[in-house]
Amino acid sequence: MFRGRRRSRVGALEEAPPENPKAAAEPERVLLRGIFEIGRESCDVALGERALRWRRIQPELPAGGTRRDLLGKEESLELEDIFSVKLKRRCWAKHPGRDTLLGITLFICLKEQRNKLKDSTLDLINFSEDHCDIWFRQFKKILEGFTSRPKALKILLNPQSHRKESVQVYYEKVEPLLKLAGIETDVTITEYEGHALSLLDECELRGFDGVVCVGGDGSASEAARALLLRAQKNAGVEMDCIPTLVGAELPLGLIPAGSTNALAHSLFGTPHVVTATMHIILGHIRSVDVCTFSSAGKLLRFGFSAMFGFGGRTLALAEKYRWMCPSQRRDFAVIKALAKLKPEDCKISFLLAGCSQNKQERKSQRSPESDCGGHWQTIQGQFLNISIMAIPCPCSVAPRGFAPDTRLHNGSMALRIVRNTTRSEFVKHLKRYSSVKNQFNFPFVETYTIEEVKIHPKSNSNGCSPQEEGGNHTTASEHGFPWNVDGDLMEAASEVHIRLTISKMDGLPSS
Numbered sequence: 001m002f003r004g005r006r007r008s009r010v011g012a013l014e015e016a017p018p019e020n021p022k023a024a025a026e027p028e029r030v031l032l033r034g035i036f037e038i039g040r041e042s043c044d045v046a047l048g049e050r051a052l053r054w055r056r057i058q059p060e061l062p063a064g065g066t067r068r069d070l071l072g073k074e075e076s077l078e079l080e081d082i083f084s085v086k087l088k089r090r091c092w093a094k095h096p097g098r099d100t101l102l103g104i105t106l107f108i109c110l111k112e113q114r115n116k117l118k119d120s121t122l123d124l125i126n127f128s129e130d131h132c133d134i135w136f137r138q139f140k141k142i143l144e145g146f147t148s149r150p151k152a153l154k155i156l157l158n159p160q161s162h163r164k165e166s167v168q169v170y171y172e173k174v175e176p177l178l179k180l181a182g183i184e185t186d187v188t189i190t191e192y193e194g195h196a197l198s199l200l201d202e203c204e205l206r207g208f209d210g211v212v213c214v215g216g217d218g219s220a221s222e223a224a225r226a227l228l229l230r231a232q233k234n235a236g237v238e239m240d241c242i243p244t245l246v247g248a249e250l251p252l253g254l255i256p257a258g259s260t261n262a263l264a265h266s267l268f269g270t271p272h273v274v275t276a277t278m279h280i281i282l283g284h285i286r287s288v289d290v291c292t293f294s295s296a297g298k299l300l301r302f303g304f305s306a307m308f309g310f311g312g313r314t315l316a317l318a319e320k321y322r323w324m325c326p327s328q329r330r331d332f333a334v335i336k337a338l339a340k341l342k343p344e345d346c347k348i349s350f351l352l353a354g355c356s357q358n359k360q361e362r363k364s365q366r367s368p369e370s371d372c373g374g375h376w377q378t379i380q381g382q383f384l385n386i387s388i389m390a391i392p393c394p395c396s397v398a399p400r401g402f403a404p405d406t407r408l409h410n411g412s413m414a415l416r417i418v419r420n421t422t423r424s425e426f427v428k429h430l431k432r433y434s435s436v437k438n439q440f441n442f443p444f445v446e447t448y449t450i451e452e453v454k455i456h457p458k459s460n461s462n463g464c465s466p467q468e469e470g471g472n473h474t475t476a477s478e479h480g481f482p483w484n485v486d487g488d489l490m491e492a493a494s495e496v497h498i499r500l501t502i503s504k505m506d507g508l509p510s511s
């Protein structure tokens, strides 16, 4: 029957509670009915509008019985879980071209534990060409009816991600499934940092239903940024007029092949390659909150998460030691940043979620500043770290996420402020990220759910300018304070204003 164990999407109907009572009450129209062998058992199979259902036909007992007694427990498969159909044939080595029809194979998606999806097959065995042809054509028609599923994808593959295994991951695990689903692909292997950005700025994307990025957070963030910039350009939106920005024209799919994969993990609930591929094949699209980072009214970039203070300094240090391997570099930078731990003297102004004026109203007024209405709060002081997350960002060092309570598309961001404290208390707080305990349950940590925030760094606590901070790391030192935006280094000399916008990505269904 199914290769591998049967999972939750296929089950005995009697045990499954109706998901939609109205739909359950309406009798489902049967499109086809016939006999197939499934898992070596002869079955009465009915193809409905929503599901394929079958019951094993029990051998008739000598004592007789009702027709219902002769049928086993009903099993079913939702049609939306089918992603391909093929005629199953046996080829004869001695007589090439004279193969024998065995039946139909359905390629299906099964739900596993912990948000994982996997591909599997269901064989419907029947040797009749006519019988199988009718069923095969009906399955094809059903698949064509799933119009939200992609037919052609532009693939961007970063060969340098993690341990340089993304090319292998794509060609061994992803491409075979895309091919099976009949999706055409056009693959570009990126050659340098920023290649995805320039490519998506100018390449022809007509005819593609989406862009898929195979790589880590850096690659994913670059591709998302590129699609958003392209959308502004095509819509003729002035880039610095942030309230009028538009969403991406094409959805972005992510195949996690990097070292942290927090973006893909936030989207799919797991950094599992086959799960990500199945979501893309099945056309699961949902909106994701993205932030704009601007300074003095000028758009600096788009991003999903940011850290200022310890998080920014650690990344700036890690960039200095690029010759080390990624994990070594990261650990070394954390230790070095901890050894040099110092607070940032900042003014933080933020707008709590739900306190803003009507967004449409703000848009129509084209107000560059949205702090009218008096809902902004300001705190000032010395802070070790400030993080702003529009998505949960789970990863190996923070399995629950850096912002576990944030949702992908809830119109708000999590603001976490770590006030100045002793190094040992700060280390305790950092260690909490890897445990299930509440990492924010410290007197020096404050958490807010916000819509916008402005971070205005003053001079450093010891009076040093950022130039002196960066040492011989020229990029960090010449342009200002280091920020960690989705794992990329961003430098800003003055106040940074962060607010939400919306993007579309391939991901979990929105229910």
Ligand SMILES: Nc1ncnc2c1ncn2[C@@H]1O[C@H](COP(=O)(O)OP(=O)(O)OP(=O)(O)O)[C@@H](O)[C@H]1O
Pocket (backbone or CB within 6 Å): 158, 159, 160, 161, 162, 163, 190, 191, 192, 193, 194, 195, 214, 215, 216, 217, 218, 219, 220, 222, 257, 258, 259, 260, 261, 262, 326, 487
């Ligand atoms: N051919 C290439 N050579 C060098 N860098 C590249 C190349 N192609 C893309 N890049 C850049 O590599 C950066 C990091 O890649 P990516 O995020 O995919 O991997 P990672 O750093 O291992 O993963 P993570 O960000 O999840 O930790 C990206 O910002 C991207 O712009």
